[in-house]
Amino acid sequence: xxxxxxxxxxxxxxxxxxxxxxxxxxxxxxxxxxxxxxxxxxxxxxxxxxxxxxxxxxxxxxxxxxxxxxxxxxxxxxxxxxxxxxxxxxxxxxxxxxxxxxxxxxxxxxxxxxxxxxxxxxxx
Numbered sequence: 404x405x406x407x408x409x410x411x412x413x414x415x416x417x418x419x420x421x422x423x424x425x426x427x428x429x430x431x432x433x434x435x436x437x438x439x440x441x442x443x444x445x446x447x448x449x450x451x452x453x454x455x456x457x458x459x460x461x462x463x464x465x466x467x468x469x470x471x472x473x474x475x476x477x478x479x480x481x482x483x484x485x486x487x488x489x490x491x492x493x494x495x496x497x498x499x500x501x502x503x504x505x506x507x508x509x510x511x512x513x514x515x516x517x518x519x520x521x522x523x524x525x526x527x
Contacts, residue, residue, distance in 0.1 A: 434480035437468035
């Protein structure tokens with residue numbers, strides 16, 4: 404939704420700083436992407452699956468939302484919020500090979516959590 408008053412664009416305030424670090428918290432993390440702005444990780448994953456279903460064999464795994472590198476939009480948001488390990492710079496997020504592999508596994512876990520719920524947090 405766009406709200407424009409006297410030629411000033413107003414956007415909703417998104418406060419991700421107060422979230423915890425559970426998978427449920429990660430699914431509620433909001434970020435901007437080519438799939439849409441201010442979407443939760445859960446909404447992003449839903450849109451990706453819905454797009455795959457609609458487009459079927461025409462689905463572009465390389466550019467599902469119009470640009471390549473789409474998976475980094477999600478990994479970047481998760482990295483900046485501290486859900487996955489990476490090197491966060493001011494304008495960019497960097498993953499070494501091990502960090503990227505772990506982040507990809509984490510997203511796989513988030514996909515499972517979307518459908519079957521997040522595993523119970525282990526208390527120490």
